[in-house]
Amino acid sequence: MPDCEHNLTDYDEAFRTFSIDVPEYFNFGYDVIDAWAKKDRNKLAMIWVNQEGDEKKFTFRDLMNHSNQAANILLKFGINKGDRIMLMLPRVPEWWIFVIAIIKLGAVVCPCPTLLTSKDIKYRINAGKFKMVITDMENSGKFDDICEACPSLQNRMLIDGELQGWASYPMELLFPAPVSHRKVSMPTENRTRSTDPMLIYFTSGTTGEPKMVLHNNAHALGHIVTARLWQDVRENDVHFTYSDTGWAKCGWGKIFGQWIQGSCLLIYDVWGRFKATELLPLIEKYEVTTFCCPPTVYRMLILADLAKYDLAELRHCCSAGEPLNPEVIKVWEEGTGHTIYEGYGQTETCCAIASFPCIEQKPGSMGKPMPGWHIKLLDDEGNSVKNYEEGRIAISLNPRPVGLIVEYLNNKEANAESFVDGYYFTGDKAYRDDDGYYWFVGRDDDVIKSSGYRIGPFEVESALLEHPAVQESAVVGSPDRIRGMVVKAFVVLSPGFEGSESLIKELQNYVKRVTAPYKYPRIIEFVDELPKTLSGKIKRNVLRDQELKRIQNE
Numbered sequence: 269m270p271d272c273e274h275n276l277t278d279y280d281e282a283f284r285t286f287s288i289d290v291p292e293y294f295n296f297g298y299d300v301i302d303a304w305a306k307k308d309r310n311k312l313a314m315i316w317v318n319q320e321g322d323e324k325k326f327t328f329r330d331l332m333n334h335s336n337q338a339a340n341i342l343l344k345f346g347i348n349k350g351d352r353i354m355l356m357l358p359r360v361p362e363w364w365i366f367v368i369a370i371i372k373l374g375a376v377v378c379p380c381p382t383l384l385t386s387k388d389i390k391y392r393i394n395a396g397k398f399k400m401v402i403t404d405m406e407n408s409g410k411f412d413d414i415c416e417a418c419p420s421l422q423n424r425m426l427i428d429g430e431l432q433g434w435a436s437y438p439m440e441l442l443f444p445a446p447v448s449h450r451k452v453s454m455p456t457e458n459r460t461r462s463t464d465p466m467l468i469y470f471t472s473g474t475t476g477e478p479k480m481v482l483h484n485n486a487h488a489l490g491h492i493v494t495a496r497l498w499q500d501v502r503e504n505d506v507h508f509t510y511s512d513t514g515w516a517k518c519g520w521g522k523i524f525g526q527w528i529q530g531s532c533l534l535i536y537d538v539w540g541r542f543k544a545t546e547l548l549p550l551i552e553k554y555e556v557t558t559f560c561c562p563p564t565v566y567r568m569l570i571l572a573d574l575a576k577y578d579l580a581e582l583r584h585c586c587s588a589g590e591p592l593n594p595e596v597i598k599v600w601e602e603g604t605g606h607t608i609y610e611g612y613g614q615t616e617t618c619c620a621i622a623s624f625p626c627i628e629q630k631p632g633s634m635g636k637p638m639p640g641w642h643i644k645l646l647d648d649e650g651n652s653v654k655n656y657e658e659g660r661i662a663i664s665l666n667p668r669p670v671g672l673i674v675e676y677l678n679n680k681e682a683n684a685e686s687f688v689d690g691y692y693f694t695g696d697k698a699y700r701d702d703d704g705y706y707w708f709v710g711r712d713d714d715v716i717k718s719s720g721y722r723i724g725p726f727e728v729e730s731a732l733l734e735h736p737a738v739q740e741s742a743v744v745g746s747p748d749r750i751r752g753m754v755v756k757a758f759v760v761l762s763p764g765f766e767g768s769e770s771l772i773k774e775l776q777n778y779v780k781r782v783t784a785p786y787k788y789p790r791i792i793e794f795v796d797e798l799p800k801t802l803s804g805k806i807k808r809n810v811l812r813d814q815e816l817k818r819i820q821n822e
Contacts, residue, residue, distance in 0.1 A: 296371050314535060318539070337441060351399045356379075371460075385783055385784060405426055467482070469483070493618055493641075494618050506534055507533055508556045545572045564719040593632075609629075609635070623636075737775070742798050757791070761794060
């Protein structure tokens with residue numbers, strides 16, 4: 269089991285001396301989950317609760333046994349080392365059980381949000397050549413619609429029911445005989461190396477379809493810095509990160525680093541309509557000690573009467589996903605006595621820049637580079653910029669940080685663009701002040717961050733262009749007080765169509781149907797033409813600036 273000491277009292281000393289020992293062979297399932305289970309068979313790993321108040325508790329011993337059962341079932345269906353499995357489940361315990369099981373087998377897991385449509389799923393299965401999908405009854409129909417068009421897909425499994433053409437996890441557990449929870453017997457040559465592939469995320473870009481981000485087994489170890497140094501998670505803490513299972517933020521806050529540290533996770537399973545204030549009674553009831561959520565949720569939480577809740581056990585609060593307004597930090601601190609420590613990173617990274625308790629807090633700042641992550645700000649020619657000058661965030665590959673993306677799968681263009689001259693370029697821009705603090709400026713590309721979601725304009729624009737009324741479209745983020753950004757579409761209508769409120773509703777509903785519902789444009793403006801470069805590319809930066817000025821003048 270990895271070393272789980274925690275201490276960051278001197279930033280400069282930690283940055284100089286901190287390192288993560290990455291062994292040649294490492295498997296998160298065996299070397300973390302099973303190691304805790306054997307060290308303390310009663311150690312609590314997860315408290316799961318849903319909106320109805322149903323509750324389940326799992327020890328590390330439970331997770332070891334359940335994941336061994338799941339792994340033995342997967343072996344029965346021909347899943348072996350290197351095979352790729354798509355996992356599309358809500359925040360149910362089976363998500364964690366199968367992630368651990370897949371990792372134990374040396375297979376590659378791809379978590380996906382349940383909001384995906386059949387079209388989204390079809391692209392992902394074929395792009396990643398997934399051999400198996402695991403989902404629930406509610407989402408099974410999305411796969412039924414497209415499975416015949418996915419030649420790599422050999423098996424489908426449901427975690428909560430039975431359907432023709434699907435394997436049933438509950439049935440497999442019991443028939444023809446109860447599945448063994450003994451450790452999966454793996455040949456020595458199939459042991460997982462730290463450099464073996466473990467995880468694939470799909471991340472949205474501004475052009476083309478979503479990219480496949482590949483992480484290896486060492487990625488789990490990389491999140492030691494996320495949990496230990498940024499979230500200040502310690503053994504026996506109760507940690508609560510609010511995020512969906514389909515996003516990399518789940519890997520940041522709901523599995524890897526936290527369980528390496530030996531903490532217990534609080535999982536809140538949300539199915540229906542959600543109000544952020546539901547989280548406050550949970551933090552109180554389960555005596556949460558460390559808490560992390562996106563700025564969107566904090567902006568809603570501060571609207572509640574924070575003094576009503578006993579948050580005495582709460583020790584440390586974090587936020588990531590988008591820049592946090594200093595006013596929100598101020599109100600939260602006044603109401604709870606705790607500041608909010610910001611963290612910066614991507615689907616491709618672990619927490620790379622953060623604010624820490626041991627350094628002076630500058631509200632609105634990203635903080636300082638994480639120990640183990642050597643970061644520079646470079647101009648377009650690759651030269652370092654001066655303090656207070658805007659530059660591209662570049663992560664040094666010498667030494668390469670533990671947990672950084674291995675590569676974009678099957679995407680030479682993206683790899684060539686991101687990995688340049690010994691650096692990984694994040695695609696974001698920032699400036700640094702005289703004290704070494706980083707301040708976020710914006711993205712090189714046009715990805716929209718709304719309520720913690722990353723939305724690629726290309727996906728929304730493509731959906732709009734499928735509608736006969738749309739001749740051209742351009743999608744940008746429009747500033748919003750609650751969501752940070754909302755999706756706005758500028759639409760040039762086809763001949764014979766006129767703009768109207770009814771057409772706006774029709775287009776919005778159309779986008780909801782053909783792509784994930786969270787991607788639909790909340791604002792649509794009809795225009796005669798779109799600003800373009802001489803080569804014909806849409807100048808989204810002009811539209812973004814236009815939106816910013818409009819909001820400032822309102």
